[in-house]
Amino acid sequence: MGQVHASSQTAMKAIIAFSLAFPAVTTLAQNGTIDLTQPPNYANQSVPAYISEDNTPGVNPVTDLGATLGRTLFYDKRLSRSDTIACASCHQQEHAFSDLVTASVGVAGTTGRHSTRLINARFAEEVRFFWDERAASLEAQTTQPIQDHVEMGFSGTNGDPGFSDLVAKLSPIREYQALFAIVYGDPTITEARIQNAIAQFVRSIQSFDSKYDQGRAVAANNTANFPNFTTQENNGKRLFHLRRQDGGANCATCHRAPEFDIDPDSDNNGVIGALSGGTDLTVTRSPSLRDLVKADGSSNGAFMHNASLASLLDVVNHYNAIPTDNNNLDRRLRPGGQPQNLNLTESEKNDLVAFMRTLTGVAVYTNPKWSNPFNENGELTLIILPPDNTAVVYSGAGESRMATVSTSGVAGLEYACETSTDLRVWTSQSVPATAQGELSAAFASPASAPKQFFRFVYRVPELLLERTPNGENIL
Numbered sequence: 471m472g473q474v475h476a477s478s479q480t481a482m483k484a485i486i487a488f489s490l491a492f493p494a495v496t497t498l499a500q501n502g503t504i505d506l507t508q509p510p511n512y513a514n515q516s517v518p519a520y521i522s523e524d525n526t527p528g529v530n531p532v533t534d535l536g537a538t539l540g541r542t543l544f545y546d547k548r549l550s551r552s553d554t555i556a557c558a559s560c561h562q563q564e565h566a567f568s569d570l571v572t573a574s575v576g577v578a579g580t581t582g583r584h585s586t587r588l589i590n591a592r593f594a595e596e597v598r599f600f601w602d603e604r605a606a607s608l609e610a611q612t613t614q615p616i617q618d619h620v621e622m623g624f625s626g627t628n629g630d631p632g633f634s635d636l637v638a639k640l641s642p643i644r645e646y647q648a649l650f651a652i653v654y655g656d657p658t659i660t661e662a663r664i665q666n667a668i669a670q671f672v673r674s675i676q677s678f679d680s681k682y683d684q685g686r687a688v689a690a691n692n693t694a695n696f697p698n699f700t701t702q703e704n705n706g707k708r709l710f711h712l713r714r715q716d717g718g719a720n721c722a723t724c725h726r727a728p729e730f731d732i733d734p735d736s737d738n739n740g741v742i743g744a745l746s747g748g749t750d751l752t753v754t755r756s757p758s759l760r761d762l763v764k765a766d767g768s769s770n771g772a773f774m775h776n777a778s779l780a781s782l783l784d785v786v787n788h789y790n791a792i793p794t795d796n797n798n799l800d801r802r803l804r805p806g807g808q809p810q811n812l813n814l815t816e817s818e819k820n821d822l823v824a825f826m827r828t829l830t831g832v833a834v835y836t837n838p839k840w841s842n843p844f845n846e847n848g849e850l851t852l853i854i855l856p857p858d859n860t861a862v863v864y865s866g867a868g869e870s871r872m873a874t875v876s877t878s879g880v881a882g883l884e885y886a887c888e889t890s891t892d893l894r895v896w897t898s899q900s901v902p903a904t905a906q907g908e909l910s911a912a913f914a915s916p917a918s919a920p921k922q923f924f925r926f927v928y929r930v931p932e933l934l935l936e937r938t939p940n941g942e943n944i945l
Contacts, residue, residue, distance in 0.1 A: 503853060541671045590677055596732055597734075650663065652881070674840070677760050737754050782826055879907050882903065886929060
């Protein structure tokens with residue numbers, strides 16, 4: 471088996487060892503280990519047939535290994551100036567990739583807006599990101615927090631290091647040399663490569679195992695009664711979809727089922743307070759309404775860009791009677807030129823809340839493939855050769871006999887296959903992995919020769935390795 475092990479403690483040496491005696495890793499994440507020979511399924515996850523929105527650009531499709539690199543970057547605190555903040559610090563899996571606090575903590579203060587939920591970010595017509603839509607794509611969004619003075623501190627301003635300093639910081643790290651080589655063909659780190667990888671991971675975060683999805687899978691359409699819903703939940707769904715003039719709440723006009731993504735043509739929703747005081751009228755985007763709360767109904771954090779609404783009932787009350795007008799208020803919230811007043815009854819409000827709770831899934835909160843891959847010490851081990859599957863096949867006879875050694879590795883990496891008769895002196899062949907991750911090398915193995923030993927070795931690109939007496943490669 472091959473491992474690439476690295477620590478957040480840069481002074482610590484890392485061993486790249488290859489031994490069939492190392493136990494197999496059977497889980498997606500175990501003690502800070504990622505098995506790159508069996509990466510999690512990010513690229514071909516099941517998506518319901520009734521889901522049609524997808525903002526994935528053709529130039530950056532989600533791949534298993536690309537999202538694995540993105541997951542590592544997403545959880546790595548070394549992407550901040552102080553080694554204390556990661557993307558995951560503000561977008562926490564257990565809270566639907568949001569944050570319970572009003573303003574998340576960065577390296578130099580707190581964020582200017584509440585953290586958005588990232589679940590189902592892919593399944594939306596809207597391609598712009600941030601509350602104010604200032605990022606033209608998810609790819610562009612991913613590195614803006616890194617380059618923010620307050621959030622992660624590689625801004626290049628106010629005495630901060632710049633993004634090139636982050637690249638220089640990450641480039642010697644062994645796990646990134648392996649991961650970038652696997653995904654992009656060489657270990658070079660660039661901002662565009664970081665953006666693409668993190669975006670792949672975020673787009674992989676999906677939630678389609680909710681009570682709503684169970685009902686929608688057997689219903690004729692979005693508005694039909696769902697057989698698994700209570701009367702209250704079906705009534706709430708009806709109110710959600712019905713137009714105002716038909717006695718409904720008109721919610722689906724902006725938050726379109728079944729993705730429950732935001733209409734890209736939406737404007738301000740009447741929540742105008744800024745966390746820093748004053749007004750904030752540039753907020754025109756919202757995340758999906760899926761997983762607003764957890765399965766037990768508890769909050770994944772307060773709602774709106776300023777976290778000013780603590781509960782779903784508070785949200786319904788806000789839309790029931792928009793409190794103030796503003797020049798950027800969405801036209802659909804200003805019928806007849808006046809801020810919306812729906813005159814919902816208390817029963818109808820509770821029905822809407824009951825319905826929105828059905829949009830919550832289960833697996834996304836605990837699935838290891840979206841979890842922190844590092845161990846408690848900030849260390850990560852990459853398995854790049856599987857255990858117990860190296861085969862040696864002999865062909866020919868006598869002094870012309872050949873030994874073909876094969877195993878499987880990770881596509882995109884170049885390995886060495888080595889042979890020895892005494893486990894001290896080794897003869898090596900360079901073996902690039904095929905697109906399927908297959909490795910194979912042939913050696914002369916005459917019948918009269920001493921017994922041969924074989925092993926596959928991965929060498930971290932562009933690093934000099936010294937060898938210990940037992941044959942391990944030490945950085």
